[in-house]
Amino acid sequence: MAGKAARIIAFILICVLITGFRASKDEYNAAHTDPGEHIEKTALVSDSKGADPIPASPGSLQKVITTEIDMGNYSDLDSGKRNWGVVLNQVEKQPEIPEEIRRLLGRYNAWYAANPDVPVLYLIFSASYDNENMSRILDALKLRNVKAVFYLVGDFVRAYPELVARIIQDGHAIGNHSSSHRCLPLVSDELLFREVVEYHDYVKTRFNYEMRYFMPPSGEYSEKVLALAAEMGYITQFWSFAYKDFDPSVRRGADYAFSKVIQHLHNGSFLFLHTVSFDNADAIGRTLDFCLQRGYTFDLFLPPSR
């Protein structure tokens, strides 16, 4: 009997393991859509050596952003579309990424996580529009003096200038998420210039604010896109954590959002959330408190200097 019981327990354990594995595969494959028809394919990335000092390109320490760009310089660069994604780890480890991607990122001052040995988290939000959750999230951040990067598209910036002003006033960073959230690897060089370079100048003129961070819409990128951002002096960010939180009509509750985030905490995490999620807005205060109590701090990312 004891042998039979042991076999049953072993069988159950195997089922649990397989189910767990499938769940993380599903997450890996989950396409995630930005509000407003934007599709962000979540192939989350990670790496055991961490984003640890990937050799920074000379542009990484550039203090000044330039928009004097000759798109002719990019005609020979690979414009093949790639989708960012990582397999989320259940344990407190950064996700792994293939060596080839790691090298590509390193060449263009692009990052998806920071030092894996230091308990710092880097919050990243993106927004294409607002549904009154942005203010609630900003309140929660302010209360705890936590700073984040807000990737805003042109539609948001034009529609909610008062929120943009508050984000800047509260000491957060605004990141370039392109003017209209197109799939940048697929657009013409001329449109790429307008989406990224001219948009930079628009924000600078309108808000007297110089963006320093760039995230390609939907995590869809190419070598050309990365090279352009690097030449401008941007720090490109992808993410080491994200989940399907981009459709505000899908509400699973604050507990769900909270547990999603805390399950995958790891040192140096680029923790990516959409502001339109009611679940995120409901959970954010509790989530931040949990992270702080666990000994994490929050910061704005800067590439390590060498």
Ligand SMILES: [Zn+2]
């Ligand atoms: Zn987006």
